[in-house]
Amino acid sequence: MRRRLIVGNWKMHKTASEAAAFVHRLAELAPAVGATGSTERVEVVLAPPFTALHAAAQAAAPSFPFTLAAQNLFWEEHGAFTGEVSAPMLKDLGCQAVILGHSERRQLFGDRDEGINKKIRAALRHGLRPILCVGESLADREAGLTESVVTGQLAKCLDSLSADDLLKLTIAYEPVWAIGTGRAATVAQAAAVHETLRTVLATGWKREAGQQVRILYGGSVTPENAGAFLASPQIDGALIGGACLDPHSFATILALAQALPA
Numbered sequence: 322m323r324r325r326l327i328v329g330n331w332k333m334h335k336t337a338s339e340a341a342a343f344v345h346r347l348a349e350l351a352p353a354v355g356a357t358g359s360t361e362r363v364e365v366v367l368a369p370p371f372t373a374l375h376a377a378a379q380a381a382a383p384s385f386p387f388t389l390a391a392q393n394l395f396w397e398e399h400g401a402f403t404g405e406v407s408a409p410m411l412k413d414l415g416c417q418a419v420i421l422g423h424s425e426r427r428q429l430f431g432d433r434d435e436g437i438n439k440k441i442r443a444a445l446r447h448g449l450r451p452i453l454c455v456g457e458s459l460a461d462r463e464a465g466l467t468e469s470v471v472t473g474q475l476a477k478c479l480d481s482l483s484a485d486d487l488l489k490l491t492i493a494y495e496p497v498w499a500i501g502t503g504r505a506a507t508v509a510q511a512a513a514v515h516e517t518l519r520t521v522l523a524t525g526w527k528r529e530a531g532q533q534v535r536i537l538y539g540g541s542v543t544p545e546n547a548g549a550f551l552a553s554p555q556i557d558g559a560l561i562g563g564a565c566l567d568p569h570s571f572a573t574i575l576a577l578a579q580a581l582p583a
């Protein structure tokens with residue numbers, strides 16, 4: 322059984338002091354809504370902006386452990402790359418994971434599959450677990466291209482990775498049209514794409530590796546719809562944007578995940 326994974330992608334929200342206050346509040350709320358001991362059945366990942374990573378790590382309480390993730394990195398280790406942050410820098414701050422290839426990075430900042438592949442390999446070299454985002458646009462979906470777009474992204478982003486590398490990876494299927502729109506995919510739509518992705522992983526790498534990789538759904542996940550996504554056997558967790566910023570709604574989603582049968 323793959324352990325469920327809930328990722329809160331804060332995007333460009335929260336200062337360092339707001340991050341510390343949020344983590345304290347979440348640690349208070351999560352036990353009250355049933356997430357105590359959640360690390361056994363549910364892994365919680367928090368992905369603050371770079372500037373709040375340290376504050377979030379410092380605010381962690383033993384009663385509410387979480388995995389610290391960054392939202393991006395640059396593939397070189399150091400050098401003349403103004404404005405960029407490298408994998409060893411993130412590792413040194415206490416990060417264990419990193420979101421890569423998010424559609425906002427692809428759409429607004431020009432991230433391409435080839436560069437995302439370099440970022441994934443840099444993350445793996447430095448012991449950071451990549452959370453790779455893939456997803457089709459509305460035009461792709463309407464043209465019947467969903468499968469070919471997401472499997473194409475997967476193949477290019479994972480090019481030359483070994484089956485062992487794959488074990489350290491998480492995939493997030495995030496249809497672009499569902500992100501921040503309030504229009505989530507249906508569970509059936511998400512589950513169908515997850516099955517396709519898992520088949521590609523299992524055939525392109527190794528059967529067991531393909532079976533062990535967790536595939537998350539992301540795009541307008543809320544406390545209201547999270548239970549249905551998480552109950553699907555094809556969906557191993559959720560990548561949450563808007564609904565992770567409020568400690569009550571994020572804690573509610575964690576409690577839903579925790580309450581589901583293993």
Ligand code: PGA
Nearest residue numbers: 500501540541561562563
């Ligand atoms: P959303 O964002 O939950 O606000 O739709 C998800 C994401 O971008 O990861």
